[in-house]
Amino acid sequence: MARAVAAYWEPMENNQVKCILCPRECVILEGLSGFCLVRKNEGGRLISTVYAEITSGGYDPIEKKPLYHFYPGSVIFSIGTNGCNLDCRSCQNWQISRRETEREFFPPRMAVEYAGKYNSIGIAYTYNDPIVWFEYVKDTAYLIKETGLINVMVTNGNINLQPLKELLPLIDAFNVDLKGMTKKYYAEFSLLSNPNVWQVCEEIKKAGKHLELTKLVVPKFDEFTPEYFEKFAKWIAENLGKDTPLHLSRFFPAYKLINFMPTPVEVLNMAYDVCREYLDYVYVGNVPDRTRESTYCPECGALLVERVGYDVVVHFKNKKCPKCGRDVDFVV
Ligand SMILES: [Zn+2]
Numbered sequence: 001m002a003r004a005v006a007a008y009w010e011p012m013e014n015n016q017v018k019c020i021l022c023p024r025e026c027v028i029l030e031g032l033s034g035f036c037l038v039r040k041n042e043g044g045r046l047i048s049t050v051y052a053e054i055t056s057g058g059y060d061p062i063e064k065k066p067l068y069h070f071y072p073g074s075v076i077f078s079i080g081t082n083g084c085n086l087d088c089r090s091c092q093n094w095q096i097s098r099r100e101t102e103r104e105f106f107p108p109r110m111a112v113e114y115a116g117k118y119n120s121i122g123i124a125y126t127y128n129d130p131i132v133w134f135e136y137v138k139d140t141a142y143l144i145k146e147t148g149l150i151n152v153m154v155t156n157g158n159i160n161l162q163p164l165k166e167l168l169p170l171i172d173a174f175n176v177d178l179k180g181m182t183k184k185y186y187a188e189f190s191l192l193s194n195p196n197v198w199q200v201c202e203e204i205k206k207a208g209k210h211l212e213l214t215k216l217v218v219p220k221f222d223e224f225t226p227e228y229f230e231k232f233a234k235w236i237a238e239n240l241g242k243d244t245p246l247h248l249s250r251f252f253p254a255y256k257l258i259n260f261m262p263t264p265v266e267v268l269n270m271a272y273d274v275c276r277e278y279l280d281y282v283y284v285g286n287v288p289d290r291t292r293e294s295t296y297c298p299e300c301g302a303l304l305v306e307r308v309g310y311d312v313v314v315h316f317k318n319k320k321c322p323k324c325g326r327d328v329d330f331v332v
Contacts, residue, residue, distance in 0.1 A: 002052035002105055004135050006039050008163050015044035021134055022085045022159050023196045036132040037100060038083035048135045050081040053103035055096045056127060059118050061310040065126060065154050066247050066285060068295065070173045070210050070331045072305050073312040076152060077120040079111065080127025081136075086156050086190040088179065089256040090218060097128040098255075108140040115149050122150030122172070131159045134167075141170035156190070157197040157204075164203055173210035173331070175247075176201055180221075181231055189221050198239070205240050210331050212245040214285070217263045217271060219251065224264075229271040233278035242279050243298075243329045248272060250286035280329065300324035 008021040015030040019039055026034035028041040038050040057079040062071055065078075084097035091097055115123040123144055130137045130153050141151040150172045157176035159167075178197060179190055186195040204211045215232060222228065236244050248271050251263045268284050272292055275282045280298040288309065295305040302323035306313040316328050 002107070004048050004051035006046040006048045007135055007138075008160070009039075009046035011044060015041070017041045017044065017046045019046055020160060021163055022131055023194045024085055024158075024192060025160075035087075036083045036085045036129075037098070038081070038132050048133070050083060050103065050133055051136045052105060052107045054079045054081050054106040055101050055103055056080055057106070057114065059120055060124070061312075062121070062124075062152075063307065063310050063312060065124055065152060065175050066214065066283075067152065067173055067175055067210075067212055068247070068283060068305070068307070069212065069245050069281065069329060070152075071121050071150075072314055072330065072332070074121045075119055076122060076124045076150070077111075077115045077117070078124040078126050079106065080125070080130075081133050082128060083132040084129040084156075085132055085158060086129070086186075086192050088156075088190045089221075090216065090251060090253075090260075091255045093127055094255045108136070108143050111140045112143045112147055112149075115144055116147065120149075122152065124152040124154060126152075126154035129156055131155055134159075134163055138166060138170065141167070145170055157200045158192060158195050159200060160196075161199070161203065164200060168204070168207040168209065171209060173212075174204050175212050175214055176204070177214045177216070178232075179216070181235060185221065189218070198235075201240055205244075211240065212247065213240075214247040214249055216249045216251055217268060218257070219260055219263055224267045224270070226270065226274045229274040230278070233275040233282075237278040243281065244279065245281040245283065246275055246279055247283045247285045248275065250284065252286065297321040297324060297326055297328070299326040304328055305330075 010018045019026045019034050033040040040047050060078045062074045062076050082100050125137050152173045153171050154175045187193045284292040293307040300323045304316050
């Protein structure tokens, strides 16, 4: 078993500890773990029980993260472990994020070795939430950076600002899953009453890192009205910039919402139209739709990147729109 003393905790009386990694700030009794399952109080010290242990690893298209404006068409080695600081009702990965499973030993040096193979551009920390894996992500990301490869985090974005500041210089791109725009939404959907994801997104942007957002559109939890999606898009445009890509993802029944119907495609299309009025790059996810998965030049409307599922055709060269010459908003 690979384990490490955790970062970001404070000792308390009676051998309790307070974890200060994420806004949940669990107070943990001796012998127990925090809400995330993988940060455990052993004898009055907080231990990461998943350090250098993975549940799965594989080579994925970068579009699968999803990141559409970051090395389009490339492959990235992706790993995850157990645990999450949220408990979202429709979690697709609850078997690994809300349960403990068998894990394989995978020290940082091994991650670096795999990250450079098969044309992979680097490594993505994904599948479960990498926030709760902070110590391993930090150590691995440091080594990855040294070799000139890329680090990507796919996350819910609820992490305290001090640990975030340690990660920011190491991580090149983030996909943040933005569940909702209110504390109430997070309390009801993700069981987190004090989210700080909005501020985290602003910090990522301020640090000059690449950021894309995913919004899962869930029946009953989300209002299916134009005004509702207008609120999302306006906030993004005003606080993160209108060039921030937004992925509107179709809900399918899972985990605690297994008896819900999938999101109607018309609702996604309506949300797409509304958000496009405020944002340059909006996409639908979990629905095959060549038109709404592709990228167009905000200036002249020319097709810049054509996508059909994970098939990607890039139509621009030298980072310029082939029709009007505008600089494209892509990291390549
Ligand atoms: Zn153009």
